[in-house]
Amino acid sequence: MSESYGKKCAVVTGSSRGIGAATIEEFAKKNYNVVINYVQHEKTAEDLKKKIENLYNVQAILVKADISIEEEVFYLLEETKKIFKRIDVLVNNAGIAIDTTLEDKTVDNFNKIINTNLIGTFLCCKYIGTFMKEQGFGSIVNIASGNAIDAYYPYSMDYDASKAGVISLTHNFALLYAKEIHVNCVAPGWVNTDANKEMDEEFYKKECNHILLNRFAEPKEIAETIVFVAEASYINDSIIKVDGGRRIC
Numbered sequence: 001m002s003e004s005y006g007k008k009c010a011v012v013t014g015s016s017r018g019i020g021a022a023t024i025e026e027f028a029k030k031n032y033n034v035v036i037n038y039v040q041h042e043k044t045a046e047d048l049k050k051k052i053e054n055l056y057n058v059q060a061i062l063v064k065a066d067i068s069i070e071e072e073v074f075y076l077l078e079e080t081k082k083i084f085k086r087i088d089v090l091v092n093n094a095g096i097a098i099d100t101t102l103e104d105k106t107v108d109n110f111n112k113i114i115n116t117n118l119i120g121t122f123l124c125c126k127y128i129g130t131f132m133k134e135q136g137f138g139s140i141v142n143i144a145s146g147n148a149i150d151a152y153y154p155y156s157m158d159y160d161a162s163k164a165g166v167i168s169l170t171h172n173f174a175l176l177y178a179k180e181i182h183v184n185c186v187a188p189g190w191v192n193t194d195a196n197k198e199m200d201e202e203f204y205k206k207e208c209n210h211i212l213l214n215r216f217a218e219p220k221e222i223a224e225t226i227v228f229v230a231e232a233s234y235i236n237d238s239i240i241k242v243d244g245g246r247r248i249c
């Protein structure tokens with residue numbers, strides 16, 4: 001298949017809201033057709049599709065698929081191929097966290113987090129990455145977290161471990177898919193999304209004091225980095241922190 005076939009296409013998992021939705025919009029601005037994947041928030045996903053098609057001259061499709069389930073990832077791939085025939089970018093953004101005290105941590109919740117954040121990323125890299133390898137081009141951006149590198153939050157140790165696994169997957173898939181496919185990882189610090197909307201105000205202020213820019217990121221700021229990394233011709237197998245200069249001291 002030729003790279004010049006139709007408009008480029010970006011698939012972003014978990015993209016009905018937050019960083020994923022902002023990433024869909026940044027790709028649409030750059031003239032990509034986009035695949036909005038969701039499992040819940042159907043109305044939000046539909047509203048995003050309308051917004052994208054009203055504002056930009058691209059096509060947006062909705063694909064309901066739980067990325068932790070193998071058959072559903074396969075369905076996401078097949079639906080995308082059916083409509084767009086090509087996949088230029090995959091952003092593995094879907095993720096969950098279940099923050100609790102150690103006492104309240106359960107194997108069941110740990111499994112849920114691993115199944116979504118780590119196995120979901122693995123399945124999308126496996127199936128969509130294999131398709132990219134066959135078509136001969138493509139770029140994958142996995143979304144980890146600063147928590148996977150050098151910021152420690154025992155309340156989210158299960159989440160942090162899953163995201164450290166995402167970094168490891170990034171290196172192995174970069175090696176496996178070289179040189180046609182770039183595989184990179186973006187590791188955000190705190191971002192103002194719905195996932196953090198219940199945050200205690202004192203904790204929020206304390207965390208801002210640990211960030212040189214003294215604020216959380218907006219989803220758009222992470223999305224712009226994701227698009228930049230996805231398109232960069234000489235960035236490969238890299239872990240890029242986007243945290244405003246977060247330091248624990």
Ligand code: NAD
Pocket residue numbers: 013014015016017018019020037038039040041065066067068092093094095096116120143144145146187188189190191192193194195196
């Ligand atoms: P969010 O909760 O707003 O969005 C995550 C989306 O993923 C949701 O729409 C959710 O429905 C979807 N999702 C969850 N499980 C899924 C599954 N099995 N299949 C398909 N979709 C699924 O979160 P966000 O803040 O926008 O975060 C996006 C990504 O960035 C996540 O991977 C998160 O871990 C990471 N991240 C976020 C922050 C932050 O401060 N918000 C910081 C570091 C990393």
